[in-house]
Amino acid sequence: MSNPVEPQQVQQVAKLARIAISEDSLAESAGQLNQILGYVQQLQAVELPADVKPFFGAIESVNAIRADENKPSTDREQILKNAPDSNGEFYQVPPVFK
Amino acid sequence: MISESQREAIKFEDVTVIIGLEVHVQLDTQSKLFCGCSTDHGADPNTQTCPVCTGQPGSLPVINQRALELSIRTGLALNCQIARYTKWDRKNYFYPDLPKGYQISQFDQPICGPGQLSVTDAKESFPPRLVNIERAHLEEDAGKSVHDDAGRAKSKIDLNRTGTPLLEIVTKPDMRSAEEAKAFLNELKLILTYVGVSDCDMQHGNLRCDGNINLHIDIDGETIATPIVEIKNLNSFRNAERALSYEAVRQFDAWQEDGKTIGDAPKRTFGWSDAKQETVPQREKEEAADYRYFPDPDLIAVTISEQQIEDIQSTIGELPPQIRERLKADYSLKQYDADVIVSQGRGVVDYFLAVADGCGSGKVASNWVSQEVLRHLGETETEIDQYPVGAEKLTELLKVVVSGDLDQTRAKDVLAEMVESGASVAEASDKLGIVKVDSSEIDSLCQQLIDENEKVVNQIKEGNDKAVGRLIGAARKINPNANPGAVKDRILAMIAGE
Numbered sequence: 001m002s003n004p005v006e007p008q009q010v011q012q013v014a015k016l017a018r019i020a021i022s023e024d025s026l027a028e029s030a031g032q033l034n035q036i037l038g039y040v041q042q043l044q045a046v047e048l049p050a051d052v053k054p055f056f057g058a059i060e061s062v063n064a065i066r067a068d069e070n071k072p073s074t075d076r077e078q079i080l081k082n083a084p085d086s087n088g089e090f091y092q093v094p095p096v097f098k
Numbered sequence: 099m100i101s102e103s104q105r106e107a108i109k110f111e112d113v114t115v116i117i118g119l120e121v122h123v124q125l126d127t128q129s130k131l132f133c134g135c136s137t138d139h140g141a142d143p144n145t146q147t148c149p150v151c152t153g154q155p156g157s158l159p160v161i162n163q164r165a166l167e168l169s170i171r172t173g174l175a176l177n178c179q180i181a182r183y184t185k186w187d188r189k190n191y192f193y194p195d196l197p198k199g200y201q202i203s204q205f206d207q208p209i210c211g212p213g214q215l216s217v218t219d220a221k222e223s224f225p226p227r228l229v230n231i232e233r234a235h236l237e238e239d240a241g242k243s244v245h246d247d248a249g250r251a252k253s254k255i256d257l258n259r260t261g262t263p264l265l266e267i268v269t270k271p272d273m274r275s276a277e278e279a280k281a282f283l284n285e286l287k288l289i290l291t292y293v294g295v296s297d298c299d300m301q302h303g304n305l306r307c308d309g310n311i312n313l314h315i316d317i318d319g320e321t322i323a324t325p326i327v328e329i330k331n332l333n334s335f336r337n338a339e340r341a342l343s344y345e346a347v348r349q350f351d352a353w354q355e356d357g358k359t360i361g362d363a364p365k366r367t368f369g370w371s372d373a374k375q376e377t378v379p380q381r382e383k384e385e386a387a388d389y390r391y392f393p394d395p396d397l398i399a400v401t402i403s404e405q406q407i408e409d410i411q412s413t414i415g416e417l418p419p420q421i422r423e424r425l426k427a428d429y430s431l432k433q434y435d436a437d438v439i440v441s442q443g444r445g446v447v448d449y450f451l452a453v454a455d456g457c458g459s460g461k462v463a464s465n466w467v468s469q470e471v472l473r474h475l476g477e478t479e480t481e482i483d484q485y486p487v488g489a490e491k492l493t494e495l496l497k498v499v500v501s502g503d504l505d506q507t508r509a510k511d512v513l514a515e516m517v518e519s520g521a522s523v524a525e526a527s528d529k530l531g532i533v534k535v536d537s538s539e540i541d542s543l544c545q546q547l548i549d550e551n552e553k554v555v556n557q558i559k560e561g562n563d564k565a566v567g568r569l570i571g572a573a574r575k576i577n578p579n580a581n582p583g584a585v586k587d588r589i590l591a592m593i594a595g596e
């Protein structure tokens with residue numbers, strides 16, 4: 001397989017996705033990713049008729065569109081309950097600028 | 099490597115400034131891009147959100163029809179190719195005001211493709227510039243963060259703005275000065291307001307702008323480029339112009355100092371400091387932005403038909419560049435005067451056209467609209483539809499001015515009275531004691547002046563026509579309603595023995 005994923009790249013991708021992966025399991029994850037990419041490579045090798053166009057979703061339908069109308073929003077007290085921290089008005093997060 | 103002495107020989111005037119812009123426009127919809135929450139400003143924090151725009155598990159976004167239409171409308175106004183098939187992608191990054199951990203945006207199939215906008219300066223300080231638009235894509239806005247400046251207290255997050263529709267318009271790096279960039283922004287804003295897709299209110303952040311800038315320097319038959327800088331969040335056109343001018347000089351000085359070119363340094367991000375009046379580097383991210391775009395599996399693609407495009411095109415109407423040309427060609431206005439009227443918006447254009455057509459003189463209408471009417475609107479901070487003198491009434495007044503029956507000064511008094519009391523031309527004239535002076539009265543007035551001012555008459559006879567000015571002053575005192583132009587012509591004719 002060309003350019004197999006190295007453990008270091010796994011680390012990089014995990015960081016971007018905010019996923020914690022321990023040093024020990026980097027090699028294992030790299031192996032799993034390489035298996036998936038290997039499978040995709042098999043698919044890419046299939047010869048397609050020239051008139052088959054790429055598609056971007058699992059279903060072919062298009063145009064699920066709604067009119068520009070207001071619907072009631074969720075009660076603030078209710079929606080803030082989903083957050084780990086709030087002051088009843090705002091969500092609260094650790095200081096962004098330190 | 100170019101040597102220091104070679105660099106020192108180059109002057110700032112010799113370099114080419116290269117500027118491209120990214121403009122975010124908030125589209126004028128009632129509801130958000132993918133849910134029914136309101137887009138109104140000023141509501142209490144977090145009162146305009148729902149499971150969709152806060153990214154709760156199991157919620158599904160559905161695209162807003164009006165946002166699509168306004169995007170197509172904008173694209174058509176900017177001469178863009180409109181996609182027949184368009185889709186949405188996830189732009190992945192983490193920030194507290196982005197609840198889903200990704201922004202729904204468009205990556206490789208934007209709703210608007212390449213277009214262009216021509217920018218002309220009314221004062222002709224630069225030649226007309228054709229600015230190519232690379233693309234315009236439809237995406238959702240993020241929320242707002244309130245940070246503690248000291249960095250001690252928690253940051254507060256308001257998600258009311260989250261999910262509001264934005265159209266991001268990206269230009270090619272086609273502008274050659276900060277002045278051109280500002281002119282482009284002005285023209286873009288004017289067009290967007292003409293076609294009614296956004297109010298472009300910068301104070302509310304409904305139009306936001308980032309600029310990319312670097313320099314091209316010709317040296318020894320080679321062109322080298324300085325590292326590109328992106329200046330973020332230019333919150334007014336004036337600041338955009340200042341920041342870009344400042345940055346061009348800063349890059350030139352930096353290059354003279356260290357000789358670094360585009361290959362030697364990555365693109366950097368700067369902000370504009372109003373307090374310091376300079377561009378300041380923003381904190382660099384640890385790694386280069388890697389957004390890992392992929393198609394959003396929650397949304398399906400949208401197809402746009404020829405019919406839809408035609409229907410929208412048919413409602414766009416005449417745009418500022420065409421109106422300027424028409425005012426110049428059909429109403430004999432100069433570029434500058436046409437620009438003054440067009441830049442005030444469609445309402446003032448329609449007002450001008452009605453008055454010009456009615457009174458029969460584009461020039462007279464232009465003078466009165468740009469001087470009297472616009473001054474009043476400026477002083478009272480009102481719009482043309484609130485101006486107390488409608489187009490029909492001003493037309494009536496200007497007809498009398500064009501025919502010469504009323505002189506400019508008296509007509510201005512009449513207009514002031516009409517503005518003040520809402521009177522008609524006739525009522526205002528009555529109130530000011532203005533009566534039409536017929537030609538026999540003018541004749542006897544002129545005869546009286548000739549008889550009483552032998553000295554002046556002799557000067558005129560000797561060829562000094564300008565001396566007649568003194569008689570006009572005298573005529574005013576005897577009969578303030580006598581038209582000075584008519585008095586002047588008649589006196590000169592009578593002295594010439596006609």
Ligand SMILES: [Zn+2]
Pocket residue numbers: 130133134135146147148149150151152261
């Ligand atoms: Zn919502």
